Amino acid sequence: MPVVCSCCAQARAMLKRPKTGHSLCRECFFWAFEEEVHETIVSASLFTRGETVAIGASGGKDSTVLAHVLKVLNDRHHYGLKLLLLSVDEGITGYRDDSLETVRRNQRQYELPLKIVSYEELYGWTMDAIVKQVGLKNNCTFCGVFRRQALDRGAMMLKVDKICTGHNADDIAETVLMNVLRGDIARLRRCTAICTSGEGEGAVPRCKPLKYAYEKEIVLYAYFKRLDYFSTECIYSPNAYRGHARAFLKDLEAVRPSAIMDVIHSGENLSVREGVRMPVQGTCNRCGYISSQALCKSCMLLEGLNRGLPRLGIGKHHRLHGKILAQQPLTLDEERKLKAVDF
Amino acid sequence: MCEIDENYGDILEKSTIPCVSQMCMKCKSNSAALIIRAGDAFCRGCFKEYFVHKFRAMLGKNRLIFPGEKVLLAVSGGPASSSMLAQVQQGLSQDTPKKLRFVPGIVYIDEGGATGQSMEERQMAIAQLKSIFQATGFPIHIVHLEQVFSLPGSVLEAASPTPTGTDGSYKGAVDQYIRKGSTGGAGPSEEPTQPRGHPVLDVQQHLAQLSTMEVPSSQHSQEMPSSQQSQALEMLFSSVRTLTAREDLLMTLRHHLIVHTARTQSYAKVMMGDSCSRLAVKLLGNIALGRGASLATDTGFSDPRHGDIMLVRPMRDYTSKEIAFYNRMFGVASVFIPSLDTKVSEKASIQHLTESFVTRLQTDFPSTVSTIYRTSEKLQTACGPQDRDAGLTARCLLCMCPLDTTSDKSSAFHATLVSEKLSQKLPSEAAPPKQGCLSSTGRQGKDCGALTDGCCSSDRTGRVPELGSLLCYSCRLTIKDTAAVDSLPPYILTEATRRMQRSQMREEIAEFLLEEDDG
Numbered sequence: 001m002p003v004v005c006s007c008c009a010q011a012r013a014m015l016k017r018p019k020t021g022h023s024l025c026r027e028c029f030f031w032a033f034e035e036e037v038h039e040t041i042v043s044a045s046l047f048t049r050g051e052t053v054a055i056g057a058s059g060g061k062d063s064t065v066l067a068h069v070l071k072v073l074n075d076r077h078h079y080g081l082k083l084l085l086l087s088v089d090e091g092i093t094g095y096r097d098d099s100l101e102t103v104r105r106n107q108r109q110y111e112l113p114l115k116i117v118s119y120e121e122l123y124g125w126t127m128d129a130i131v132k133q134v135g136l137k138n139n140c141t142f143c144g145v146f147r148r149q150a151l152d153r154g155a156m157m158l159k160v161d162k163i164c165t166g167h168n169a170d171d172i173a174e175t176v177l178m179n180v181l182r183g184d185i186a187r188l189r190r191c192t193a194i195c196t197s198g199e200g201e202g203a204v205p206r207c208k209p210l211k212y213a214y215e216k217e218i219v220l221y222a223y224f225k226r227l228d229y230f231s232t233e234c235i236y237s238p239n240a241y242r243g244h245a246r247a248f249l250k251d252l253e254a255v256r257p258s259a260i261m262d263v264i265h266s267g268e269n270l271s272v273r274e275g276v277r278m279p280v281q282g283t284c285n286r287c288g289y290i291s292s293q294a295l296c297k298s299c300m301l302l303e304g305l306n307r308g309l310p311r312l313g314i315g316k317h318h319r320l321h322g323k324i325l326a327q328q329p330l331t332l333d334e335e336r337k338l339k340a341v342d343f
Numbered sequence: 344m345c346e347i348d349e350n351y352g353d354i355l356e357k358s359t360i361p362c363v364s365q366m367c368m369k370c371k372s373n374s375a376a377l378i379i380r381a382g383d384a385f386c387r388g389c390f391k392e393y394f395v396h397k398f399r400a401m402l403g404k405n406r407l408i409f410p411g412e413k414v415l416l417a418v419s420g421g422p423a424s425s426s427m428l429a430q431v432q433q434g435l436s437q438d439t440p441k442k443l444r445f446v447p448g449i450v451y452i453d454e455g456g457a458t459g460q461s462m463e464e465r466q467m468a469i470a471q472l473k474s475i476f477q478a479t480g481f482p483i484h485i486v487h488l489e490q491v492f493s494l495p496g497s498v499l500e501a502a503s504p505t506p507t508g509t510d511g512s513y514k515g516a517v518d519q520y521i522r523k524g525s526t527g528g529a530g531p532s533e534e535p536t537q538p539r540g541h542p543v544l545d546v547q548q549h550l551a552q553l554s555t556m557e558v559p560s561s562q563h564s565q566e567m568p569s570s571q572q573s574q575a576l577e578m579l580f581s582s583v584r585t586l587t588a589r590e591d592l593l594m595t596l597r598h599h600l601i602v603h604t605a606r607t608q609s610y611a612k613v614m615m616g617d618s619c620s621r622l623a624v625k626l627l628g629n630i631a632l633g634r635g636a637s638l639a640t641d642t643g644f645s646d647p648r649h650g651d652i653m654l655v656r657p658m659r660d661y662t663s664k665e666i667a668f669y670n671r672m673f674g675v676a677s678v679f680i681p682s683l684d685t686k687v688s689e690k691a692s693i694q695h696l697t698e699s700f701v702t703r704l705q706t707d708f709p710s711t712v713s714t715i716y717r718t719s720e721k722l723q724t725a726c727g728p729q730d731r732d733a734g735l736t737a738r739c740l741l742c743m744c745p746l747d748t749t750s751d752k753s754s755a756f757h758a759t760l761v762s763e764k765l766s767q768k769l770p771s772e773a774a775p776p777k778q779g780c781l782s783s784t785g786r787q788g789k790d791c792g793a794l795t796d797g798c799c800s801s802d803r804t805g806r807v808p809e810l811g812s813l814l815c816y817s818c819r820l821t822i823k824d825t826a827a828v829d830s831l832p833p834y835i836l837t838e839a840t841r842r843m844q845r846s847q848m849r850e851e852i853a854e855f856l857l858e859e860d861d862g
Contacts, residue, residue, distance in 0.1 A: 007766055022766035032765040039761045044753035180627060181704070183714040185721045194753065212758035241708075248700045252631050255693050256587055258759070258820065259631055265755040265816055266635025269747045271723035273639070 059099030062166030089118035091126025117154035173263035192267035309338035410444035420678035424616025489568035501650035586692035588824035628697035636747035739815035
């Protein structure tokens with residue numbers, strides 16, 4: 001017996017919503033999904049009329065859906081936003097070059113301007129070259145740190161007011177769990193914020209309009225809308241430790257579908273004891289980007305790459321910051337520790 | 344993000360393989376008997392000293408237990424709480440230097456009625472436990488879970504804590520405590536006299552006395568619960584659809600019984616046997632259950648949510664491994680009693696899944712438990728004694744933590760409500776946007792039509808209050824999984840009705856009330 005849509009009570013239901021368990025027809029699902037994102041945007045007052053907003057586009061499902069939904073909502077609810085796509089080219093052959101093709105197609109489909117910034121032009125290193133020096137361990141640290149800064153730099157070049165990223169509910173919940181497992185109380189406190197704020201002049205505010213959208217619903221949306229997206233895992237293996245948190249979250253979701261929202265709710269309501277030491281935000285002495293240390297992570301990593309000591313930026317080597325800023329050479333013993341290790 | 348791998352890499356490289364002939368790292372004269380952590384080998388004697396010291400240090404550091412105070416030990420029969428009992432017993436024995444100075448009693452909650460044990464099995468377990476308990480000479484209180492059906496509603500009220508200066512020094516607090524005891528005339532084990540004339544306290548005491556008559560607690564309660572109560576309990580637990588919610592409900596009821604026993608028997612503190620490993624699992628599990636707002640209360644050393652009865656967790660520095668070693672080496676007896684999650688599959692409940700996840704991660708990354716545990720120390724105790732005046736309505740009916748559902752529109756809680764509203768029949772939008780159906784909304788969308796009927800039919804009985812608005816985020820989820828809300832014990836339902844009426848009254852007279860607080 002065909003199930004009837006629980007929303008319009010007329011059309012035949014096509015899917016069961018992973019988030020609420022309701023059976024919906026295609027049109028009602030589209031409507032619900034889009035209106036939920038709208039509700040998120042309005043209730044958190046993410047945008048103001050007339051702003052230029054860059055959508056961080058990787059070509060993957062999240063950013064493709066984000067670009068599509070934002071364009072739809074911008075027209076439907078008259079946000080009055082000027083949207084554009086911003087992509088980062090990490091320089092990963094066989095992965096990023098293909099996904100950037102998808103972004104270029106999206107650009108034509110959605111008629112949004114596109115800007116691509118590459119690691120090579122910003123840092124002089126492609127991920128391929130980095131992996132060659134660092135190996136397959138820790139390379140995600142380089143990629144993640146560089147991408148964050150690259151997005152910011154691209155946004156500043158385009159003079160946008162805000163950056164939107166495609167982080168979904170699963171990503172946020174996973175990060176909450178991850179930060180608990182790592183005992184990172186400072187990140188735990190801010191990882192559920194929908195918008196970065198008060199980061200000073202060094203950074204463009206970023207927000208996550210899909211914060212409350214389930215990954216599965218994003219896939220459903222892209223599937224039924226027949227959106228053109230690129231779905232391949234990065235060829236440089238994904239991080240093992242985050243993988244644990246991810247697998248745990250998937251299991252939690254299987255036991256209780258609301259678990260993803262429950263984890264986010266927990267994260268939003270944590271209160272940190274007063275007197276717990278928190279990193280103080282400053283700026284990098286070299287590039288002026290936000291940093292809690294004398295040198296920002298990105299500059300440390302880059303310094304390590306350029307000196308041929310890739311482990312310089314991995315882990316904590318705060319003692320060495322002064323030396324690096326003064327451009328002094330490191331001792332042999334220090335150098336030995338920071339060389340790439342072969343396993 | 345990858346740093347973590349790297350740090351472990353370093354540790355793993357450095358760690359040496361332990362060998363049998365290793366010496367104790369502490370006394371360096373005896374050969375080691377066990378290795379607690381990587382590299383820390385202890386001999387028998389030093390391990391005992393280390394273990395005993397940890398317990399006293401935990402109590403000494405936190406300075407919450409006053410000399411002569413009556414302290415209730417919540418013992419489940421498991422390794423951790425049995426070990427706690429052994430520590431207290433040893434700390435009080437004559438030949439111990441610096442004897443512990445509180446007056447302990449033991450409470451055991453028999454949960455066999457919820458875990459599906461037969462009466463014989465339960466009686467056998469109780470007999471076994473009794474023989475262990477009797478050896479200590481402490482007063483024993485055996486309480487059956489079925490007794491929740493005769494609890495008074497006052498259990499759900501956080502009575503104002505006994506007026507000991509919380510911000511003053513420990514010495515001052517102790518002095519105050521002793522002075523209070525001496526005005527009572529008798530020894531310290533006597534119930535501390537409450538200041539008369541305080542209406543709430545009077546009612547509190549009155550209710551407590553009433554309930555002492557109702558509930559046959561204390562020693563003579565070994566007779567098993569009536570079949571009527573057993574059936575009521577069975578019905579309640581069978582109406583809970585998921586094991587996650589069942590475990591959560593059981594924990595809540597257990598807490599209520601323990602607190603009630605402490606009140607009626609005039610204990611001021613309750614010691615829980617949660618180990619560090621247990622608390623790490625609990626912390627992560629509670630995050631997954633949406634209990635983030637009360638993490639510190641749920642996992643910290645002291646738990647002030649009940650006001651006059653404070654829960655403390657003195658075992659929170661021991662890993663389950665240390666406890667297992669100690670119990671084995673020094674003959675601490677424990678009793679195995681099956682619980683709700685005994686012999687269930689890994690993904691049967693959130694709590695069970697979290698436990699196996701943490702245990703598995705701990706074998707690969709040995710600092711997992713301690714890292715999670717340390718996080719709990721950096722969190723704020725949200726419901727401190729200072730905000731008890733914020734009104735009792737602002738606390739969850741079940742877990743008694745401050746409500747976390749009043750947050751602003753930009754929150755996961757609000758987003759969930761929006762999702763539910765948007766995927767239901769449009770006419771429901773016309774109804775007040777209050778989450779009326781929340782407590783009985785099922786998972787299946789197709790049930791949705793029937794659900795609204797369900798709500799109406801429960802209205803027909805006219806007695807089942809809508810609990811939703813009285814509960815915190817996480818307890819709402821538990822009640823959402825409970826099909827028959829009317830089978831909850833009467834004290835919960837009565838208290839719910841009372842609170843609803845109170846808030847209704849408040850609404851009616853709202854315009855005449857002068858702004859006192861921002862609530």
